Amino acid sequence: MSVPVMTVPGELRTGETTAAVRAAGLRKTYGTGETAVHALAGVDVTFAAGEFTAIMGPSGSGKSTLMHCLAGLDTATAGEVWLGDTPLTSLRDDQLTVLRRRRIGFVFQSFNLLPVLDARENIVLPLQLGGLRPDPAWFDAVIARLGLRERLGHRPHELSGGQQQRVAIARALLPRPDVVFADEPTGNLDSRSGAEVLGLLRSSVKETGQTVVMVTHDPSAAAYADRVVLLAGGRLAGDLADPTAESVLDALRGLGA
Amino acid sequence: MRSVVLAQLRTHAARLIASTLAVVIAVGFVVATLVLNETSRSTVLDTVGARYVHAAAVVTSEGGSLADDVADLEALSSVGVVAPAYEAGVSAEVPGRPGSQYLSVQSVADAPQLRWEQLSSGRLPREVGEVAVTDRARAEVGDVLTVSAYDADGEATTSQATVTGIVDLRGDPQAGLFARGFVTEAQARDWGAGFPAELRIAAGPGFGADEVLRDVTAAVPGDAVVRTGEAQAERAAAALMGNTTALASVLLVFGTIAVVVAGLVIANTFAVLLAQRTRELALLRCVGATPRQVRRSVLGEALATGLVASALGVAAGIGLAALISAVAGSNSAIPLSGVAVPLSAVGAGMLVGTVVTVLAALAPARAATRVAPLAALRPVDPAPLRSRPGVLRLVLGLLLAVPGTALMGGGAAMPDVRVALPGGVLSFLGIVLLAQRAVPPVVAAVGRLAGRLGGVPARLAAGNATRNPRRTAATATALLIGVTLTSAFVVGAASTRATATAGLAAEFPTDVVVEGFAGELPGSLENTLARTDGVARSAPVLAGTVAGPDGDLVGAFGVDRAEAAATLRSTEDLVLPGPGQVSVPEWLADPWAVRDGDRLTLGGDPDREVPARQFTVRVVDADNPLLLDATELRALAPDASLGQVWLRLADDDPARQLDVLDRITDVVAEASPDTQVTGLIAQRAEIDEILDVLLLVVTGLLGVAVVIALIGVGNTLALSVVERRQENGLLRALGLTRGQLRGLLAWEAMLVAGVASALGVVVGGSYGLIGAASVLGQVGDLVLDVPWLQVAAIVVVATVAGLLASVLPARRAARTAPVAAIAAA
Ligand SMILES: Nc1ncnc2c1ncn2[C@@H]1O[C@H](COP(=O)(O)OP(=O)(O)O)[C@@H](O)[C@H]1O
């Protein structure tokens, strides 16, 4: 390791701030025997509350798998995940579903919105699924910040890619979740829209203390984060604080990507 | 392209299950109908025609005796033997059986080759004093029957005959009517058989039926008809088959409905399958497939599906027919034994199934050729599919529906079914076309309402149900057709029943009439009957004689108006006279030259010297005697006595009322043996029973169409689930529980099925009422009746069945892990 990276195990950082999400000994294996793929081969990581973390790594390094396990979308083969104080592996499907609805926000790379619902309906969907109504003041604040006021009545196919991602971010932020997970949120966008989306995620962390964990393979996207966690071959391969595009690129080169 | 077709079939076999099932059911239905019809025909031919098929020729005569021709014919070289048919009717006492029974006797041919009777035991008679009987006679071999034969003057001659054998008529539909006896020609003549009107002829050695036919025709008198045995058997069978052929055509109408509904389901399946494969098809186009080749590959897939499904359907139909034949057997109204499978039925089944499948796939195949090669390169378009409004369909629908409805309305008003029927067919076609337009907005409106009640899943379901209007419309239309026809029939039958009941009530207003053969009834009988369980009301009717204006004595009935009216179901035809009034039947009004409102003087018994009285006449259309007030009849005829008792039974189901009728008969038989009990109640029960059976059968048949349509609902949902895999995964990620996801699909199914069945019931109900009005209005006074409970049941059953149809797709959708759906993006 010739790169100047501080490789600090996630556990050690917990003392500084409260943990929003924590994983210990996380393993995920696809298939069995000879053909088994270890997408996650023992990951220990902690994401502090109020922080914007980027997960980076080469393609196939297990980024998406890690995010799915942290978010309760997928079950790990071994290990444990805590959302705040709640251990996720012991939860039944319905309990996990309700937890996702109330405490986790999602922004995906594509196919984020339901085509039959307009923007407003998409935004309030997770709350409504739980039979809740949005707090009007907070709703207005989120909409204003994301610049969606004029677009609320539009269906997804009437919105541009950037606008669709902004609607997805609004939906993720509205329930004030413990953590927002974003998987390549700028992957399908041109660079200007991408920068806009990243800026919005960044400002939601800054201004409202929202915890955000974002998967990306783009070093300049990772530069918006407070911290970068590097993955390689299903293991933690590095941890950068206050990253810049250059430091991230250097770190990645060190992984041989 | 063939390799592509085969690969498609292999990979998507599961998705074609619904189309296959729809074709199998529809084809199976058609084939079963044809096979049953043929089975019934051959059963009848085997049984009714049995006596003829082995004869070379059969001579029949309308009037004259053929007895004298026997010897002449037997002299012909081409003729072997001639068997004249002697028939007689006798009454026979079977030992150990009460009373005597009617025995229809026919002669057995002397020549073995003309004997057709099959024996289940014993042998045929050889001499006078012997008889073989059918098992209906309930006699056993060895029994000695006491037979009374009657001559033309009614003089009875009694003789004895020993039972030598039991004849088995197998599936002969006429077998059950009465017992039959088989005797020698001599015995038949002894028992009063007239001249033979039929000769069965066997060919001489070395001669064929043609020669026999030619020679015999030349030899018999001109008014006799000569046919080959085969032809005569066909003729006998045809005479009996008239009804079953009509039944077969009715069944085929329902078969056609099933086929049409199946066609809609298939078209739908293919449309959805191809929509899913847009990218695959575009890729084919990219790598150089021409539109023609794409279309051929789609049609090839349809052809293969159609052939396989039709073959399965044919097998299923034959199996079904065999099952029905085995269960119903020869005791049913339609004679069935074994199965006879005509090649035409197999051919028709294969053809109908395959052609319908290919035709149904034509439109989707054309749409598939319009896929641009570039579609393969574009990312998945999340925009909802929009279909063009189909102006042609709208115009054509209106052009059919509006005049059709007007014609139907006219037919109901006239009333003339010959006007209403074509109007109904036209407007129904129009409505089916318009349904494509009307269903989506209705589903959307109902969906908004459901969204208020059912929360987010219901609201999403409403959106989903209308995002592909054409598919929703096609799914709903299939169900709409089935439900419309079912409810039209249910409502029509209810009105028929109500009209028939009202008509019968008017014609026979009394439930039960107890009447003495000899005139008089014991005075206490009325009291006894009134106390009988199940009798609601009773009224005594006095019978006496009065003198008419011409001085002749005529019979007259006297009733107390209030008491008698309470027993009547209807006073439309039977008007009860009050004091000073008399109802005069037309057969008396004519010779007396009186009309409504005239004054009429009636005198009393001349021996008694009672004063005459004046009455106001009301002429009635009935064959009763004069009817007047009981007190006045007693004044004119002081020795008038109890002539009839009118009874009204408590309202109950027909079977229970028949029990009451039995009780009344017992009571009456004990009190006064020569008394008869008549009344409408038995007929009413019979009509009810016939209508019930008819309703059950037809509803069952239409149920087939509804079942196919529901398969379509399940199919559409299953395909939607595949299509919306990502979407459902996203919903699960965002916090939709498995239960909520199942609920979403259940709502979607219920919306489509509920709207289709509600619309179907409204349209069908109107058809039923209009149909009843135009048919029954011609016959008599119309009474319309809507069986609300049954109509509601149709909607509920169809909706719940739609719900059930969503269970499997919903389970599949709910099993998908959210991450799998997202990863597929
Ligand atoms: N459903 C699956 N079945 C088998 N292997 C899988 C599956 N999902 C992911 N993998 C494998 O796990 C590894 C990590 O995948 P992923 O987390 O998607 O990587 P990344 O998002 O970093 O590109 C890869 O080698 C991938 O092939």
Ligand SMILES: [Mg+2]
């Ligand atoms: Mg990934």
